[in-house]
Amino acid sequence: MSIEFVISDWRAWYAGVSEPADWQRWRSGELKLQEDIQADVSFLPAMLRRRLSPLSKAVFNTAYPLLQQRDIPLLCCSVHGEAMRTYSLLQGVAAGEDLSPTAFGLSVHNAIVGQLSIANKVRSPALALAGGDYPLLAGFMEAAGILQEGIKEILLIFSEEPLPQMYHPSAESPSAICATALLLTLPAEGIKGTGVTLVNSSSIKVKTAFEEADYQLALVNALVENSGKIPLAREWELQINAN
Numbered sequence: 001m002s003i004e005f006v007i008s009d010w011r012a013w014y015a016g017v018s019e020p021a022d023w024q025r026w027r028s029g030e031l032k033l034q035e036d037i038q039a040d041v042s043f044l045p046a047m048l049r050r051r052l053s054p055l056s057k058a059v060f061n062t063a064y065p066l067l068q069q070r071d072i073p074l075l076c077c078s079v080h081g082e083a084m085r086t087y088s089l090l091q092g093v094a095a096g097e098d099l100s101p102t103a104f105g106l107s108v109h110n111a112i113v114g115q116l117s118i119a120n121k122v123r124s125p126a127l128a129l130a131g132g133d134y135p136l137l138a139g140f141m142e143a144a145g146i147l148q149e150g151i152k153e154i155l156l157i158f159s160e161e162p163l164p165q166m167y168h169p170s171a172e173s174p175s176a177i178c179a180t181a182l183l184l185t186l187p188a189e190g191i192k193g194t195g196v197t198l199v200n201s202s203s204i205k206v207k208t209a210f211e212e213a214d215y216q217l218a219l220v221n222a223l224v225e226n227s228g229k230i231p232l233a234r235e236w237e238l239q240i241n242a243n
Helices: 020-027 054-067 083-094 101-105 111-119 135-148 216-225
Strands: 002-014 074-078 126-130 154-160 178-185 194-200 228-233 236-241
Touching: 002 054, 002 135, 002 216, 020 216, 054 074, 054 111, 054 154, 054 178, 074 111, 074 135, 083 101, 111 126, 126 135, 135 154, 135 178, 135 194, 135 228, 135 236, 154 216, 178 216, 216 228, 216 236
Parallel strands: 074 126, 074 154
Antiparallel strands: 002 178, 002 194, 154 178, 194 236, 228 236
16 A cells, blocks of 8 residues: 655754755754754744744744645644643642643644644644654644545644653653644646655554654655655655655
8 A cells, every 4th residue: 555645845943954955964964953942933923923832933934934825724743742831831730820721722732733824824724633653654644634535735744842851751852843844735747846655564663753752853854865765653654756
């Protein structure tokens, strides 16, 4: 079994690396990662910027430029979502503080994709997906189902941030905030981009996102190289075909 896509455009943000040329420099060792830096969202109104967390800023940095004048479905996939915001709320509850409705509303799993759709005036469905053990497979499978229903194009987003220290004994924490946005469509005549194929193979073995939290980097590296095979889950891999 295989499912084919075309990635017509993509962007990723990870510890200050964002542009495709920067990713090339990073892979060659010419560009160092920048610790404790937040994604640039200076293109957004100040009122919106103030509501964004570091994770949601990374998502906006990658997804917003790809959405210009596009009213297409959004699919945001994350294992933990707004982990730091949720942890802060739990600390407040444990201390007996009142729970802020605004803070709670911005911490739920679909908060980022909701803010993104409002900011871009997207009227198409905006979905949030809990990625579970194998978020890349979950995201691509869900996107495939949506496209097979007749949708021409979808924006698929993956996002993660480092976990609070107390969760480290039970789950591997991402080393830095990472967000990846992919414009996906089905292959058709005249469609340009990078061809990718979701392939079922019994020989595939891969760690879960709770064991390998920086799972997006393998995908980004393959996109930079425009070739490669990325294990997604047991018996599934993503093949990127060089143009």
